[in-house]
Amino acid sequence: MATTPAANRIAERKLRDKQARRAQIISAARRIAELDGWSNVTVRRLSDEISYSQPVLYAHFGSREGILAAVAIQGFQELGLALEKARKRVKRGNTAESVAAAYLEFAASSPALYEVMFSLSLSVPFDDPATPPELRFAFSQFLELFPGQSSKAEVLSELFWASLHGVAELTRTKRFPPSRRKERVRTLVELFSFPKR
């Protein structure tokens, strides 16, 4: 029995509904996390927010961690886009500085989002066949900063990322005073600009 046109339209509508609800859940999780922290992102509270019962969430994501992983991947996508934008329309001549500023701005403006992106190593792997493309894309923005595909370039990309991640994380967890923020970024970029000269 061939699928009728009507059946197709119905299936499409169901898919749309499903994706819309999925987006709703992710959005609610992000909102609650930024407002009250990830410990308050409970399955019950999410099911309240979207006005569905708990099992619906499990049908979508399998587990609470699955929801966090989806948020994390969305975060990597947005980070990648922000970095690409910063790299392409460069202000003040220095590409690395523009990217660095964009990275730290992203981490500072969505601390809970940034937090979850780096606290789920198991369900969001890297350097692995199962690495989501969003993560590859984000990291590729760092690779673009260091021309040439030598292993030196890869190492520099990794170190630049690591430095920014360290600054972001130590700032988020209140280990760094906000006062020296600008000088920190400037000095960091200087350090990494040296080998290119």
Add this chain to the structure above:
Amino acid sequence: MATTPAANRIAERKLRDKQARRAQIISAARRIAELDGWSNVTVRRLSDEISYSQPVLYAHFGSREGILAAVAIQGFQELGLALEKARKRVKRGNTAESVAAAYLEFAASSPALYEVMFSLSLSVPFDDPATPPELRFAFSQFLELFPGQSSKAEVLSELFWASLHGVAELTRTKRFPPSRRKERVRTLVELFSFPKR
């Protein structure tokens, strides 16, 4: 009524017992965390391990988070000592390289300990009157690497710490392939050695 000698000895013994149990709890928490992860460090399991009921743990630490904070502070103490040792007896001439290697070795050999040290920003503050001395001591080891008390030195210390933290964290969460480990450290140290020349 003056405290008798006997009463003193008794009080001392009680204090010793209390501290011993405190150490037992911390030790058990570390062991379970490294073995099965922090989510398996439950108050019930800890109370089983030390053969006391749950309320005893609350008498010591107030909350589960209090236990984690105690472990974190112990971790900072050990990290500080390891860095000091690496700085004082320098191998192969480069102090920064020795300290960097020691830092990453610490993070790699006790991943759960390292994890908890940086996941409790609220209960273990920094840059604050209530900052535990263990944290100040650990960070002071980085300050020693960059002579002079200019703000430039402070910024370089912060950045060196941040870079190492980033590398440690991205390695721990499987974001960096272990293959380029040595080259990563060497390049990082080179970057930070430049301004001193």
Add this chain to the structure above:
DNA sequence: TATAAAAACTAGCAACGCTATATATGATGT
């Protein structure tokens, strides 16, 4: 309109952090 399938809900389990209350232990004064 009857039937099958898909979707959603109700209700409950085990485990968690934490605490009010009760019991046992041990030091003190006569």
Add this chain to the structure above:
DNA sequence: ACATCATATATAGCGTTGCTAGTTTTTATA
């Protein structure tokens, strides 16, 4: 040596969590 009182420890239970088995409702199809 014994009664007293404080301290230390245990029992039992509350509210909440992630998750799921079983049931009911809704929706599409014949």
